[in-house]
Amino acid sequence: MLEVKDLHASIEDKKILKGVNLEVNAGEVHAIMGPNGSGKSTLASVIAGKEEFEIKKGSISLDGEDLEELAPEERAHNGIFLSFQYPVEIPGVSVTNFVKTAINESRKARGLDDMPANQMLKLIREKSELLEIDRKFLSRSLNEGFSGGEKKRNEIFQMAMMEPKLAILDETDSGLDIDALRIVANGVNKLRSKDNAIIVITHYQRLLEYIVPDFVHVLHDGKIVKTGGKELALELEDKGYDWVKQETVV
């Protein structure tokens, strides 16, 4: 589904990604771990199409289609979803209104009419229950005055509403207490299917106890330096990132 080949990316001439290779197939969950500054969030942003990053070399494709020439909204229309590490506030725009606009814009891009209101309401009810979201929450302004946990839950709610092909969760666990983490992870697990794929970016092994990955990759200094199964996460937790760094040097 997603194919990242020898990806080099920079911001303002600072090299951040230095040759990332990653292949994600439908039905898989991949975890990307690594210390601060290793390039995890950059990788997510580059896949989503954030313009400030420049691709110097290599390629990214989704279902065989090269993504480089596509605008971020076109990538979204193709089924890429990024759960942001720091979701932005949009005052005066309710969660419901925002999600409705997002869904209908994507439908428009596919040549479909707006989703009928009753169908939209049903979907909202269903997905908000899945994530144990209070209905009152949906009429609040997007992310304005939300707690860290509410912001992340709202991201996953949007993911549930949009049913993406490829979801990238960028440090969705940060700022979550253990109950919220369980609810969010539970929601993500229910969204897993043989047709979609998920990339989980995280510092800690904790989230991976709930969302069990098929593959774990360790990103260090802009490269994937180690790949393994879910047990790699445990090993990392045990030995720390210094272990990987030393191994790379050797």
Add this chain to the structure above:
Amino acid sequence: MAYTEEELKKELETKEYEYGFYTDIESDTFPKGLNEEIVIGISKKKEEPEWMTEWRLEAFRVWKDMEEPEWPNVTYQKPDFQDISYYSAPNNKPKYNSLDEVDPELLETFKKLGISVDEQKKLAGVAVDIVMDSVSVATTFKKTLAEKGIIFCSISEAIQDHPELVKKYIGSVVPRKDNFYAALNSAVFSDGSFCYIPKGVRCPMELSTYFRINQAGTGQFERTLVIADEGSYVSYLEGCTAPSRDENQLHAAVVELIALDNAEIKYSTVQNWFPGDKEGKGGVFNFVTKRGLCEKNAKISWTQVETGSAVTWKYPSCVLKGNNSIGEFYSIAVTNNFQQADTGTKMIHLGKNTKSTIISKGISAGKSQNSYRGLVQVNSRAENARNFSQCDSLLMGNRCGAHTFPYIEVKNKSAQIEHEATTSKIGEDQIFYCNQRGIDTEKAIALIVNGFSKEVLNKLPMEFAVEAQKLLEISLEGSVG
């Protein structure tokens, strides 16, 4: 392609004025220049009684010795008042009873605006008094209103048919010598609207007027007078667009509202005069005096959406004379390219237990300058006066400016005044977030701006709110679609 902030700014700047077209209707236009003969000429042309002619002349004499105000935070080439023609009227003089009789070109103009009279007639409960080049061309729903005793007509008609009301109230809220532009307007106003709601009557429909500047080189001097008698209610809508033109056009209107005991007036405006091109060339100068007087327990709400004009100078105000009276001001002012707006309100608390609310939303893009200027004044006898003011500014790009000039004068210790102000910027992060959810940049800006303006948009009557929302999008989006 995704947008950087730089590209975004560029796109905003290249947005062209959508309603820049010109209707070719034969006109009856006065020679340029202003003197006593011209003033008398206008009055004669309108077959006005002598008291009105005298009233105009007195205003002209006052105006001659006045100077244009210098204090607003705007810079522009001052108009040459002797280089303006002060009267221009569409040639087809007779009033029409049905649309079939109206000049088809005029109807075409309204179609282009998407607000055809046809459509308006269908819109439930909206009566339209169209002001085109200063003379009312058609008045609809007059009969329905007449049954309730409501008078809704052009001010010229009112001068003929209801001189006692006009004589009593014209200039009573905005005196002729109030300011330079009010004096000018009083001398040369060509037409405008008049509305009287009798005691205890609730006007069953929104009263609506569409303004439009249409003749090259003619300024427009509208005069509006709305009187809500004791215990009555009226909601009045005013909206306008203007054709694209190279030279500057002057617009100096006066609006007076009188809310007698227990009456309520809601006055909503959507203003979309030609703002000038992206180099800042052309555009309308909008110097407007709007003021309302509240007697006991009366309420006046001003709601305005200002997207047009090269220079805007406008402060819809409330004089809270009666005890327990209420004044409200809700405003959205959008400036783009080289537009300049200095707008706000004055809330004058004279009576006891008077309350006022000010919500102002300024949106600046391009190289524009957007200023809020507001006065809250509490008189020494105004016990327990309350005011709440909130001024929010939204900036797009790095070359525009937002300014807030709040003036607070309190002479009574029991007053409670609150003022809140915020400034924010549409960031690349917000745009990218929307893009990532499949929302393109144009739609994202519209979403963010509408969210920012929501508190004010909610105050507009429904059909007007939709139009206002559309205008906001047109004013700020890149390509117009």
